[in-house]
Amino acid sequence: MIKEDPYQIKFDKLGPWIIDLFLAIKKELRNEHLLKNPAFIQKYFSKRALDKLTIEEFSSAYLKEIAEGDEELGEKIAARWVLKNAELYQFFVSELSKINPQYDEIDCLPAEASAFLFNTSISRFGATATYIFCILNAVVFTEEQFHKLRDLALIEKSQAKPQEEKHAFESVESVKEHYEREMRKLTEKYEKRMQGIERKYVQDVDGLRKQIAQLHKRIGERPVGV
Numbered sequence: 688m689i690k691e692d693p694y695q696i697k698f699d700k701l702g703p704w705i706i707d708l709f710l711a712i713k714k715e716l717r718n719e720h721l722l723k724n725p726a727f728i729q730k731y732f733s734k735r736a737l738d739k740l741t742i743e744e745f746s747s748a749y750l751k752e753i754a755e756g757d758e759e760l761g762e763k764i765a766a767r768w769v770l771k772n773a774e775l776y777q778f779f780v781s782e783l784s785k786i787n788p789q790y791d792e793i794d795c796l797p798a799e800a801s802a803f804l805f806n807t808s809i810s811r812f813g814a815t816a817t818y819i820f821c822i823l824n825a826v827v828f829t830e831e832q833f834h835k836l837r838d839l840a841l842i843e844k845s846q847a848k849p850q851e852e853k854h855a856f857e858s859v860e861s862v863k864e865h866y867e868r869e870m871r872k873l874t875e876k877y878e879k880r881m882q883g884i885e886r887k888y889v890q891d892v893d894g895l896r897k898q899i900a901q902l903h904k905r906i907g908e909r910p911v912g913v
Contacts, residue, residue: 691825694761695754700822703844704815709746712767716749720763727752765823775812775820779804796827805832814839 698705731748753761769776782804783790808817818840
């Protein structure tokens with residue numbers, strides 16, 4: 688990884704995906720930052736009900752604050768997004784550590800390792816997530832690779848379609864099976880995330896476990912016949 692750009696520049700580079708980025712972490716930012724910072728609310732939302740904010744208004748306020756030089760806030764936003772994509776984080780940490788255990792000191796990647804990281808990450812996680820991660824964490828891909836990665840991410844964005852899930856349950860048993868299946872998926876997903884969380888993200892693990900516990904509770908309390 689290389690010396691990092693200021694977060695204003697990073698988020699400028701992520702312009703086409705910035706709304707998606709904030710959508711992914713809006714709930715966490717609202718609970719962990721917004722509601723704990725009345726001065727921020729007064730500065731940007733004094734005349735707006737917080738529960739009525741659009742994602743555009745929400746992200747615009749944060750981007751303005753970062754543009755004024757609040758690097759700590761930029762780091763908080765980046766950390767929350769990485770937590771949501773911890774498998775991707777773990778992949779890069781694992782592979783970069785093979786090159787240099789102090790991976791944050793790497794200023795140039797061997798061509799073979801660079802190509803492996805580039806191709807494997809896109810294959811596993813998609814071009815969009817890979818591009819966002821590499822911008823936020825200043826991964827030392829070549830300029831050519833970054834241009835190609837951005838182009839691939841733009842193609843992904845143009846092809847993306849809203850996904851709607853519709854579930855029709857025929858019986859109480861099918862409801863139970865569905866939620867047990869979803870619970871297993873969540874459990875596996877969060878367990879993988881936990882493996883990829885560095886020390887600065889460990890404090891968030893309890894929040895993930897609470898979500899799983901709440902899912903257990905919701906299933907256990909679901910009345911028969913639903």
